[in-house]
Amino acid sequence: MSAPLTKLRLATRKSPLALAQSEQVAAHLRATLGVEVELLKIVTTGDQRIEWSLEKQGGKGLFTKELEDALLRGDADLAVHSCKDLPGEMPAGLSVAGYLPREDPRDMLVVREGLESPATIATSSPRRRLQLAMLFPDAQFTEIRGNVDTRLRKIGQDHVADATVLACAGLRRLGIGGWQGVEFHALGFEHMVPAVGQAAIAIQTRAADAARFAAVLDKRTSRFVTLERAFQAALGGGCQTAFAAHATSDTLWFYHHEIGLRSLPLSDAEIDAPVETARTLLTHFGFKL
Numbered sequence: 001m002s003a004p005l006t007k008l009r010l011a012t013r014k015s016p017l018a019l020a021q022s023e024q025v026a027a028h029l030r031a032t033l034g035v036e037v038e039l040l041k042i043v044t045t046g047d048q049r050i051e052w053s054l055e056k057q058g059g060k061g062l063f064t065k066e067l068e069d070a071l072l073r074g075d076a077d078l079a080v081h082s083c084k085d086l087p088g089e090m091p092a093g094l095s096v097a098g099y100l101p102r103e104d105p106r107d108m109l110v111v112r113e114g115l116e117s118p119a120t121i122a123t124s125s126p127r128r129r130l131q132l133a134m135l136f137p138d139a140q141f142t143e144i145r146g147n148v149d150t151r152l153r154k155i156g157q158d159h160v161a162d163a164t165v166l167a168c169a170g171l172r173r174l175g176i177g178g179w180q181g182v183e184f185h186a187l188g189f190e191h192m193v194p195a196v197g198q199a200a201i202a203i204q205t206r207a208a209d210a211a212r213f214a215a216v217l218d219k220r221t222s223r224f225v226t227l228e229r230a231f232q233a234a235l236g237g238g239c240q241t242a243f244a245a246h247a248t249s250d251t252l253w254f255y256h257h258e259i260g261l262r263s264l265p266l267s268d269a270e271i272d273a274p275v276e277t278a279r280t281l282l283t284h285f286g287f288k289l
């Protein structure tokens with residue numbers, strides 16, 4: 001079953017960041033395919049239960065399931081996700097058609113103005129906590145929830161902690177280049193390896209429709225993200241495990257709590273053989289697969 005080409009219904013979460021991402025996808029599809037695109041705004045479990053600790057509940061599919069259900073029911077033709085939030089396994093009948101060009105993949109350290117070194121850092125992500133603990137060995141960690149502007153306010157105005165970490169991509173897409181009371185420091189990969197898929201916007205469709213959209217999506221981003229997701233699949237970890245993999249055109253950056261932060265040179269041939277490369281490099285790192 002193919003979606004009608006004239007008017008596409010695009011399922012999106014309602015958060016300000018999700019809406020910014022979905023508007024970007026809609027504009028891209030209008031421009032490249034010459035179609036009408038209408039947004040179908042859906043509240044996901046993750047958006048509803050903001051009092052939940054993501055760490056304790058586990059993040060799997062919390063922000064994606066309701067959008068996938070809309071695709072499976074036929075209420076929507078496309079769903080837009082932050083690639084980072086998309087679980088490795090997908091319901092039968094759905095696939096990722098591709099990605100928009102990746103934004104700045106780095107994490108941004110947001111620190112209260114005038115502090116040398118943060119004593120308290122608010123982040124719920126084990127990946128970020130463990131890597132930051134190597135940079136700031138004396139820091140205490142606390143949790144933080146809420147949209148990007150809420151989190152910035154909690155650091156800059158409410159002083160609930162000295163620092164937090166946000167994805168550069170999210171800040172950029174929301175047009176936030178600074179915030180009163182805080183300083184922004186982008187973290188290099190040698191200090192903080194980004195999450196698998198960070199800064200890539202994934203466009204998910206019913207499998208039968210994927211090829212039609214793949215043609216107007218970014219092949220370069222697909223190459224790198226596919227390799228990163230192969231590491232995730234081989235290790236079997238979700239977004240809440242303390243693991244990170246980030247591929248550039250010549251380097252694989254990797255973090256795992258058992259072996260720390262590593263980097264290795266990456267060739268074009270290795271990038272083009274993602275499953276084999278992930279297995280080979282993980283074995284080289286000492287993992288038993």
Ligand SMILES: NCc1[nH]cc(CCC(=O)O)c1CC(=O)O
Binds near residue numbers: 170
């Ligand atoms: N963890 C939630 C999440 N999922 C995607 C982004 C935006 C960045 C991206 O597109 O990867 C964010 C916010 C953040 O990590 O600061």
